[in-house]
Amino acid sequence: MTETLLDIANLHVRFGATTAVAGACLHVSKGEAVGLVGESGSGKSATILAALRLHPPNARISATHLTLGGHDVLTLPQPALRRLRGRFAAMIFQDPLTALNPLLTIGTQIAEVLTRHRALSPADARRQAAALLTQVGITDPARRLAQYPHEFSGGMRQRAMIAAALAGDPALLIADEPTTALDVTVQAELVRLIAGLQRQRGMGLLWVTHDLALMAGIVDRVVVMYAGRVMESGPVAALYANPRHPYTIALLESLPRLDQGRGRVLAGGPPDLTRPTSGCVFAPRCSARMPRCMQAPPMFAAGDSHVACWLAAPAGAEVAA
Amino acid sequence: MAALSEASGVSVRYGGVAALTDVDFAVSAGETVAIIGESGCGKSTLGRTLLLLQPPTSGTVRFRGEDLTALPARALRQRRRFMQMMFQDPYASLNARMTIGETLAEPLVVHGLATWRTARPRVAQMLARVGLDPGVTSRYPHEFSGGQRQRIAIARAVIAGPDLVVADEPLSALDITVQGQILDLLAALQAAQNLTYVFISHDLPVVRHIAGRVAVMLGGRMVEQGPPAEVFATPAHPYTQALLAAVPIPDPALARARMATAAALPAATPAPPNACPFVPRCPAARPICTESMPPLRDIAAHRRAACWLNEVPA
Numbered sequence A: 001m002t003e004t005l006l007d008i009a010n011l012h013v014r015f016g017a018t019t020a021v022a023g024a025c026l027h028v029s030k031g032e033a034v035g036l037v038g039e040s041g042s043g044k045s046a047t048i049l050a051a052l053r054l055h056p057p058n059a060r061i062s063a064t065h066l067t068l069g070g071h072d073v074l075t076l077p078q079p080a081l082r083r084l085r086g087r088f089a090a091m092i093f094q095d096p097l098t099a100l101n102p103l104l105t106i107g108t109q110i111a112e113v114l115t116r117h118r119a120l121s122p123a124d125a126r127r128q129a130a131a132l133l134t135q136v137g138i139t140d141p142a143r144r145l146a147q148y149p150h151e152f153s154g155g156m157r158q159r160a161m162i163a164a165a166l167a168g169d170p171a172l173l174i175a176d177e178p179t180t181a182l183d184v185t186v187q188a189e190l191v192r193l194i195a196g197l198q199r200q201r202g203m204g205l206l207w208v209t210h211d212l213a214l215m216a217g218i219v220d221r222v223v224v225m226y227a228g229r230v231m232e233s234g235p236v237a238a239l240y241a242n243p244r245h246p247y248t249i250a251l252l253e254s255l256p257r258l259d260q261g262r263g264r265v266l267a268g269g270p271p272d273l274t275r276p277t278s279g280c281v282f283a284p285r286c287s288a289r290m291p292r293c294m295q296a297p298p299m300f301a302a303g304d305s306h307v308a309c310w311l312a313a314p315a316g317a318e319v320a321a
Numbered sequence B: 001m002a003a004l005s006e007a008s009g010v011s012v013r014y015g016g017v018a019a020l021t022d023v024d025f026a027v028s029a030g031e032t033v034a035i036i037g038e039s040g041c042g043k044s045t046l047g048r049t050l051l052l053l054q055p056p057t058s059g060t061v062r063f064r065g066e067d068l069t070a071l072p073a074r075a076l077r078q079r080r081r082f083m084q085m086m087f088q089d090p091y092a093s094l095n096a097r098m099t100i101g102e103t104l105a106e107p108l109v110v111h112g113l114a115t116w117r118t119a120r121p122r123v124a125q126m127l128a129r130v131g132l133d134p135g136v137t138s139r140y141p142h143e144f145s146g147g148q149r150q151r152i153a154i155a156r157a158v159i160a161g162p163d164l165v166v167a168d169e170p171l172s173a174l175d176i177t178v179q180g181q182i183l184d185l186l187a188a189l190q191a192a193q194n195l196t197y198v199f200i201s202h203d204l205p206v207v208r209h210i211a212g213r214v215a216v217m218l219g220g221r222m223v224e225q226g227p228p229a230e231v232f233a234t235p236a237h238p239y240t241q242a243l244l245a246a247v248p249i250p251d252p253a254l255a256r257a258r259m260a261t262a263a264a265l266p267a268a269t270p271a272p273p274n275a276c277p278f279v280p281r282c283p284a285a286r287p288i289c290t291e292s293m294p295p296l297r298d299i300a301a302h303r304r305a306a307c308w309l310n311e312v313p314a
Ligand SMILES: Nc1ncnc2c1ncn2[C@@H]1O[C@H](COP(=O)(O)OP(=O)(O)OP(=O)(O)O)[C@@H](O)[C@H]1O
Pocket: A015, A018, A019, A020, A038, A039, A040, A041, A042, A043, A044, A045, A046, A047, A056, A058, A210, A273
């Protein structure tokens, strides 16, 4: 039995009239890399922020189950929650400039994590911080530790963020689009770095992205979100080779490929999240729409895969009352 | 064939930084040419220089054969109607305080093609052409999604009937599904208005399918040019090879296999002033590569490269 790091069942996140997340389920085990993929606004960030209870104050959260390292995130007292963040679960944010403090040197920021979570002496913390910078591929760490974030290039800032996230030796690393702002060569390098560290350290990894191509080499399992709902989840090889949900199929077909076509265009856009939907949220754009799709499909399990589509219904399955 | 837009021997310096060094680049009417290369290599600077939004430190920039650097300001303003820029970020590139109607009418008014009032039917027509409801003219940019804003930015760039549009990473802020829709729109407008595109991008698969020609830049220099199908199949510059090797493969098994075998490209480090900019990272560098920058030369029909490997046998 593998150890569960993060377990989310039936999560709802609402901002006023907007339902950003509607019943999402997500599970990350020790040593497992999970990719959370979906278009802009599909609720990826809302989901992971809720998982660490870092959601903005105007968000209303509910879940039938939301645990981090076995602790109930929604009821955990603040001090215990703070210990859990950084130490048990660390986060790499999309924009390193918002996550790094511009007034503190990179060294101070990494050492701070080390003294807070690992109770190292200041001298040990500095040494360890230098070792971490080396580990994320930053040369001349002694000089770099004394520099401020603005003295780093975009790719180096991302590396510094990764180093700071790793400083607490977390069991779970959550990365929210950590490479979108970077060019392909730097991106490839960071992907390799994070994937390597994840395997080396046996960490759990939750990789959030809208880039299906980038994710393919990193993760073990993929969760596809659309309009705040999970459409499909399953092992990475099966999901890419044999996607079941028409949305997953459309996403994969829309990818331009070097050796193949430009990709098919999926027309239309996601639904208005302020309006309640009764049927399948993807139905208005779905080429395989059937009368049954007027009712929202449940999640059908098929082996390790889960698909929220009537097409995946076992023969004879009826609409639950 | 005479070039519609042409930079010859163009250098641009920002203070001590050489953003472009001796760049030759030409675009023919009706073409789509993509510029690719890593962050900071000078793609945007070249795009802005072609439109003389950035004056070159040295070299000439021609548009329809006319030397733009020699034109008086007034004449240059008139030419601007025919050359437009589309910026990367659909959130920052639209004026938040202007309605969509004003945003689209402004280029017509500025170039004396219409008044605010008489612009209305053309604005409505343009909105319809980019797939937006013509009734949105009184709304503001923040009321639109990223993809819709990019449509508005495109409409603004083409409404005054330009010949040349420089699109600086017009897709990178958008979702994959929206990207496909915008690419369709750009292609439809190109056919309808006979547009010439300079398409700045870091997305090689997209470039492969939309560009007739691709230009690869590195460290402010042009290092390779040619039809994407050929350049991507048989790259003539080691940097182009490195770029291609970094393109994500949407196949889990292949992606893992490559990650296990291929080495990552080291981070950019400055090269000596006269050296090839790739020399500190080049797996095939030779002494001559440090001594002098190889010229951009024809290596085959429609193909050019600036690499000593193509010139002198080892
Ligand atoms: N603080 C907030 N206040 C109000 N609405 C919000 C807030 N944060 C997010 N939302 C809304 O919730 C929905 C989901 O947003 P979320 O940020 O989770 O999307 P995402 O999948 O992370 O998208 P992206 O890929 O663009 O980061 C969107 O409709 C968004 O506008």
